[in-house]
Amino acid sequence: MTDSQNIHRVAVVTGASSGIGAATARALHADGYRVALLARRRDRIESIAAELGDGAIAIQADVTDRDAIVTAAQRVQDELGVTDVLVNNAGTMLLGPFSSEQRNDYRSMIEVNLLGAITATEVFLDQIKDGGGDLINISSVAGRTARASNGVYAATKWGMNGWSESLRQELLPDVRVTLIEPGVVDTELPTHITHEPTRQAVQQGYDVASVKPEEVAEVISFALGRPRHLVLNEILLRPATQLG
Numbered sequence: 001m002t003d004s005q006n007i008h009r010v011a012v013v014t015g016a017s018s019g020i021g022a023a024t025a026r027a028l029h030a031d032g033y034r035v036a037l038l039a040r041r042r043d044r045i046e047s048i049a050a051e052l053g054d055g056a057i058a059i060q061a062d063v064t065d066r067d068a069i070v071t072a073a074q075r076v077q078d079e080l081g082v083t084d085v086l087v088n089n090a091g092t093m094l095l096g097p098f099s100s101e102q103r104n105d106y107r108s109m110i111e112v113n114l115l116g117a118i119t120a121t122e123v124f125l126d127q128i129k130d131g132g133g134d135l136i137n138i139s140s141v142a143g144r145t146a147r148a149s150n151g152v153y154a155a156t157k158w159g160m161n162g163w164s165e166s167l168r169q170e171l172l173p174d175v176r177v178t179l180i181e182p183g184v185v186d187t188e189l190p191t192h193i194t195h196e197p198t199r200q201a202v203q204q205g206y207d208v209a210s211v212k213p214e215e216v217a218e219v220i221s222f223a224l225g226r227p228r229h230l231v232l233n234e235i236l237l238r239p240a241t242q243l244g
């Protein structure tokens with residue numbers, strides 16, 4: 001789709017304060033979308049929205065707080081127009097050996113990665129359906145594989161994959177559902193890991209990550225740009241060096 005065709009389209013990106021979300025907000029704005037950046041870190045999203053200028057707004061919102069998402073949806077409609085695209089990107093990856101010590105991490109990942117996406121979708125769905133829209137769900141290679149020490153993170157992403165497949169069948173033709181499953185991408189994601197030995201080990205892999213968030217954003221932009229009779233249902237992308 002050309003910039004001029006997107007000019008009246010509105011995209012909402014959750015977790016837009018860093019990494020893949022920030023890159024996606026920038027890419028969609030460059031494609032001509034009006035963009036709402038949602039995240040908890042207000043300074044980050046305000047700075048990106050200011051950098052983008054016209055047609056970009058920052059809305060502080062925690063995806064675990066339904067009232068905040070409802071308020072955000074109303075602000076988007078009032079300030080930008082009806083939402084056409086929702087990118088469910090907000091997520092955390094709190095890896096570590098399975099143990100009671102990490103039980104708060106498990107609850108938090110399920111509430112943000114899975115329930116947060118479900119909440120944002122049910123809140124924005126009426127807007128997205130209005131006129132034909134798109135739902136982009138950011139899953140992971142961990143939505144198709146699992147390994148020691150990533151069980152609950154993988155459970156949230158496997159959950160997202162199953163839920164997305166159901167929605168795909170239920171919402172067509174009004175809404176296209178696209179699942180994005182990245183491998184290692186150079187972002188802040190591992191910095192939040194609370195189990196210190198795991199954080200250090202995972203960080204080593206991220207220190208040499210070759211795939212940049214802008215490359216994932218480019219793929220999302222491409223998927224959205226296909227004519228509406230064509231849907232890229234599922235896109236699995238890994239660094240060339242990543243085997244599993």
Ligand SMILES: NC(=O)c1ccc[n+]([C@@H]2O[C@H](COP(=O)([O-])OP(=O)(O)OC[C@H]3O[C@@H](n4cnc5c(N)ncnc54)[C@H](OP(=O)(O)O)[C@@H]3O)[C@@H](O)[C@H]2O)c1
Nearest residue numbers: 015017018019020039040041062063090091140184185187
């Ligand atoms: N990087 C990778 O290797 C990789 C691979 C596969 C999948 N992914 C997925 O890609 C998505 C984005 O991650 P990233 O790699 O770009 O990491 P990131 O830079 O850490 O970005 C995560 C984003 O999620 C937001 N977030 C976290 N908790 C939130 C909450 N409760 N409410 C609202 N926003 C929240 C963060 O914003 P605030 O802290 O400001 O709220 C931040 O903008 C995640 O779903 C992740 O699972 C990443």
